[in-house]
Amino acid sequence: MQSNLSLTISDLWIERGDRDLCKGFSLTASSGDIIHIIGDNGAGKSSLFKTLFGLVSPVEGAVKLNGEDVLSYREPLLKQSLYISHALGLKSVFTVLENIRWYFPNVSETDIARVLSLLKIEDYLDVPIKALSAGQTRRVALARLWLSDLSIWFLDEPFSALDITSIQLLEGRIREHAEQGGIVFFTSHQPVTLLSPRRVELTA
């Protein structure tokens, strides 16, 4: 995992439908930062993450990773980043293990077993995602945070549907990642006080 990272967003302006979002939005995040993006429903939090991932093109603005423009050529950012959207990125007819293997074909059985046990989904290895509860499904998606070595995380509502034990586990993992030099952006409509994140508000 690379540390000493600096991601700078300058004067961003996103348009979706006929709505202006994030107009004039600027932010710099460095290794070790945990950033809680807040804002009302529809303020543009998911759109911001999608823009950084190239799924939405901004009207204006610049995004630089360690000084390099990553809006016109995104590969340096994508190679460093892990994005878990509302959609979670899981295949519903694949089993838990098949989904994990889809992302991590070379990770050892031991590491997968350790993480699934930590997340208390070790008994569901051969169960298709469509047969899991909402919280169990999210835990499978979040397993990527323990198995990946990517530095910059974009987590859209990662605490949604989780029980208290899982919330604490995720908070611990986010804190650990930042301490190791990663950068974490997340959205949540609930206060996440244990992490003491930097709060950045988008206005609708």
Ligand SMILES: Nc1ncnc2c1ncn2[C@@H]1O[C@H](COP(=O)(O)OP(=O)(O)OP(=O)(O)O)[C@@H](O)[C@H]1O
């Ligand atoms: N595919 C789309 N086409 C047109 N407009 C869209 C599209 N997706 C989202 N929008 C609009 O963009 C605005 C911002 O949506 P976005 O999902 O980014 O908000 P959000 O802050 O993540 O909201 P929430 O807290 O409800 O998740 C909304 O007004 C929404 O209607």
